[in-house]
Amino acid sequence: MVPVGRGLFAGFAPDITVPAADHPPLAPGGLRRSHPEAISPLDEPHLEAADALAQVLTARGITTVVAGFGGDEVARVRRPDGGPARTPEAPTWCGERVHDLLGEVNTGISPATVAPETALVALEVATPLLARRGLWTVAPFTDPDLVRFGQRLPLEWKRDKRLLTERFATRGCPTPWCSR
Secondary structure, three states: OOOOOOHHHHOOOOOOOOOHHHOOOOOOOOHHHHOHHHOOOOOOOOHHHHHHHHHHHHHOOOOEEEOOOOHHHHHOOOOOOOOOOOOOOOOOOOOHHHHHHHHHOOOOOOOOOOOOHHHHHHHHHHHHHHHHOOOEEEOHHHOHHHHHHHHHOOHHHHHHHHHHHHHHHHOOOOHHHHOO
16 A cells, blocks of 8 residues: 655645555455445545545545645656547447437536546545545645646656656655656
């Protein structure tokens, strides 16, 4: 499992890790086996390990988990805009009604989120499990202002996560963290 906090950066709690190998999916006594009625197919794939970590966090009095969902998406190098959204095409076996409705696809809908959809899906999967254990999840990389900041960074700063690794180095992080 990924460590929860890095005290070096912002005064977070010391790292807490739980070996995922000690809590394999579908293990006897695990959540999926002992309480299948309470488990959703949308739950975290490594539910047993994630729940073990949540229990350790709760036992230590931690109430908030800062998640890194979206960090890679904020720092990624994007391809140039491909132009307007492509109009969907219906398979040839669809009837006339389907073809008539294609013109209405994506009309009257809310605007797209600024936050990366993949980060929001990850947050959607992790949050219920943590909430069941009384933990509040915060995902700073889904903040629209931070996402826009990442989108405006020069390409050379984003390539190979240069800005991030240089920031780690200036904060005195060990060399393995700062090199690829």
